[in-house]
Amino acid sequence: MNSKSWLPVLLLVITCTVSCSLPKEPVRTQSLSLMDSLKRTADSIKVENIVVHNLFKSQVLAHRDSGKYDSLMILNGVYLPHKKLWDNCYGTIFGSENASRFNTTAGMMAWNRTLYLDNKTLFNDKIRKLLAMNLDSILTVNLRKFNKMAGYKPKAVISILFTPIQGIGFGGCDATQFALELNYINNDLDYTINKGIPHELNHLAYEPNRMKDPKHDTALAQTIDEGFACYFTWVFFNGAISKHQAVENMSAADWNWYLTHEKEIFQKVNKYFDETGENPLLRNNKFKLFPDVPKTLFYWLGFRIVEAYVQNNGSDSWKDLYRLPSGEIFKRSRYGDQFVQ
Numbered sequence: 573m574n575s576k577s578w579l580p581v582l583l584l585v586i587t588c589t590v591s592c593s594l595p596k597e598p599v600r601t602q603s604l605s606l607m608d609s610l611k612r613t614a615d616s617i618k619v620e621n622i623v624v625h626n627l628f629k630s631q632v633l634a635h636r637d638s639g640k641y642d643s644l645m646i647l648n649g650v651y652l653p654h655k656k657l658w659d660n661c662y663g664t665i666f667g668s669e670n671a672s673r674f675n676t677t678a679g680m681m682a683w684n685r686t687l688y689l690d691n692k693t694l695f696n697d698k699i700r701k702l703l704a705m706n707l708d709s710i711l712t713v714n715l716r717k718f719n720k721m722a723g724y725k726p727k728a729v730i731s732i733l734f735t736p737i738q739g740i741g742f743g744g745c746d747a748t749q750f751a752l753e754l755n756y757i758n759n760d761l762d763y764t765i766n767k768g769i770p771h772e773l774n775h776l777a778y779e780p781n782r783m784k785d786p787k788h789d790t791a792l793a794q795t796i797d798e799g800f801a802c803y804f805t806w807v808f809f810n811g812a813i814s815k816h817q818a819v820e821n822m823s824a825a826d827w828n829w830y831l832t833h834e835k836e837i838f839q840k841v842n843k844y845f846d847e848t849g850e851n852p853l854l855r856n857n858k859f860k861l862f863p864d865v866p867k868t869l870f871y872w873l874g875f876r877i878v879e880a881y882v883q884n885n886g887s888d889s890w891k892d893l894y895r896l897p898s899g900e901i902f903k904r905s906r907y908g909d910q911f912v913q
Contacts, residue, residue: 606696607636609703615649617708620715621727624707625653628699628754631734635688643681651680654731654749661745666737673736683736691755695734698754701761702732714769718777721808724894726776742768747776763821767805767813774804778894785897791853791870792845793898799874800893803882806875807890819867819875826866837862837873838911845902881905 604612610633616625630649634642651658663675673679688695719725730750738757742764744750750772752764775797782788782797806818816827830837840861844853852859856869882890884906893901902908 606699607633610699613703614708616653617711619708619711620719621725622711622715623729624711625729625731627653627731627733628695628702631684632688632695632699634684641685643685646681646684647677650684650733651677654729657729657731657744657749657751661740661749661751662735665739665745670737687734687736691734695755698761702754702765705762705765707732707765710765711769714773717808718770718773722774722777722804722891722894724777726773728776742772743775747779750776760821767809767817767821770808771801771805774801781895782898785899787846787898789848790845790898791847791851792902794854795845795870795874796877796893796898796901797874798868798871799876799878800890802871802875803878803890815875815879819872822867822872827872829864829866830872833862834876835911837869838908841869841873842908877902877905877907880907 610629613626613629615629616623618624627650630645633649634645636642658680659675663671666674673683726747728747728750730744730752732752732754734755735751735753738753738755740751740753741756741759742752753759754761778797778800782793785793787793802819806813806815809818814824816822816824819827841853844851847853850858852861853870853873856862856865862869878890878893878901881893881901881904885892885904896904
């Protein structure tokens with residue numbers, strides 16, 4: 573082959589080399605507005621036996637057109653999809669004076685008319701963070717791991733929403749009336765979604781058998797319920813989070829305060845174990861038995877009781893708690909023995 577026949581090939585190689593080495597223009601994609609992102613968000617998702625309603629979607633889209641308010645979207649996209657939650661839970665927990673705000677169509681339409689507009693910057697920020705988390709994926713992963721660890725497949729209906737009076741945070745009145753309040757005061761959304769889901773899944777799995785306990789309404793039963801959920805969260809993450817983080821995201825200083833006062837705490841509160849209703853153990857914030865206590869006293873105490881149970885009955889014995897009454901759990905934990913004078 574003569575030298576001229578190489579020329580086209582040489583030119584092709586040079587052209588390719590130069591063009592391939594040139595910096596490429598970045599692909600420009602137009603980011604979606606918040607309203608457009610919400611329009612693409614599913615009204616609800618279902619992961620195994622858990623249904624999640626994205627009620628916040630309609631709460632915001634009802635204001636999609638400036639100066640207009642789509643009250644029918646509130647009825648059909650917020651109130652009716654989880655009417656049981658609004659009527660029976662929110663319509664009860666904030667007293668009779670607030671019931672009609674939640675258990676009537678007119679009441680729901682009234683506060684939704686202004687709530688988003690009055691808190692637009694805060695609410696938009698919460699929504700963007702939530703959408704970036706890919707909640708359905710997180711829920712799927714956590715559910716599969718939970719089912720494998722605990723052997724239970726909890727059932728629940730959960731709504732993600734904004735509300736004019738916060739009181740639930742992430743929880744509910746029963747498994748069919750669960751809510752995640754996006755505007756809950758001091759709510760760390762990242763912690764709530766990524767660490768709070770195992771906590772709530774454990775409540776849902778424990779609830780059916782807990783309700784069979786004749787003493788399920790006692791302070792001890794509620795203490796163990798919350799403590800078990802916190803303990804399970806710690807086990808769920810297999811050491812990736814500390815014990816104090818598993819209990820309401822406490823600081824190490826908070827935890828040490830409790831350890832320092834542990835004997836005094838037990839000796840002052842154990843008399844309330846069999847009580848129901850409001851008492852100093854469950855409502856320390858009201859009765860001020862320990863005015864300086866950080867976070868929630870009975871969550872921490874419940875964790876310690878469950879921890880003692882596992883220490884005395886084997887590393888996997890926490891699984892026993894799903895079927896045992898609270899009194900039996902406390903007895904087998906021998907937690908109180910160390911404080912007998």
